[in-house]
Amino acid sequence: MTALALAFGRLLPRRRKSGWHHRTYSSRSRSSLSSSALSDIVQRRNLTSSSHSLDKASDHLLRLSKLDKEADHVEAREWVERFKVDDIPKDAYEVSRSRSSGPGGQHVNKTESKITLRCNLSRAKGVWLPPFVFQPLTKVPHYIPSPPSLQISSQQSRKAYQNLSSTLTLLHGLIARAAESVIVNPTSEEQKARVRGFVRKENERRLEGKKRAAMKRASRRDTD
Numbered sequence: 001m002t003a004l005a006l007a008f009g010r011l012l013p014r015r016r017k018s019g020w021h022h023r024t025y026s027s028r029s030r031s032s033l034s035s036s037a038l039s040d041i042v043q044r045r046n047l048t049s050s051s052h053s054l055d056k057a058s059d060h061l062l063r064l065s066k067l068d069k070e071a072d073h074v075e076a077r078e079w080v081e082r083f084k085v086d087d088i089p090k091d092a093y094e095v096s097r098s099r100s101s102g103p104g105g106q107h108v109n110k111t112e113s114k115i116t117l118r119c120n121l122s123r124a125k126g127v128w129l130p131p132f133v134f135q136p137l138t139k140v141p142h143y144i145p146s147p148p149s150l151q152i153s154s155q156q157s158r159k160a161y162q163n164l165s166s167t168l169t170l171l172h173g174l175i176a177r178a179a180e181s182v183i184v185n186p187t188s189e190e191q192k193a194r195v196r197g198f199v200r201k202e203n204e205r206r207l208e209g210k211k212r213a214a215m216k217r218a219s220r221r222d223t224d
Helices: 003-008 035-044 070-082 129-139 160-182 191-223
Strands: 011-018 021-024 030-032 091-097 115-120 148-154
Touching: 011 035, 030 160, 070 160, 091 148, 115 160
Parallel strands: none
Antiparallel strands: 011 021, 030 091, 091 115, 115 148
């Protein structure tokens, strides 16, 4: 039995004198995948490329717990645009399998195709996850406070590797949307010109009001 078959608990045919039968890989109802096995699965299923190098956030972003300057927002926006699923380090999350209760006909409850992924945010913060993303992530439904983590499950597919892909995609989306929620887009020149126009008109109205008030006071003094 191959390592991939062992990891997923697939049914393998085996020849007997009486005919064909299927042997099911037996394990605990909920078993954890080692990082080496998970890495092998991910590579075999093309969830990541062996030639892909992680596009980490800059050291500057990894120190920021809050975006204060416009330049910080610009840099954070550029990081989000570059950030891909493959940029999530393989050692940043733990994966466990359990028997699925979802669709699949006779396949349901026979193999451990349900995937539960858990990403420890405390370990990720400042290492590959910019700290300013941490706070908005605590507000998502997948957040677990102790220890601060994101827990995502998928059993939509009969195939464990497809459920693993779904959980990683969702994890990436949660991080990207959390970052976008605190990033302010740069103001365009047209918007800046419009704001300057509003300010100029407001100043003109204020000065005009002062002139009228001064003229009224002057007319009252002349009458007295």
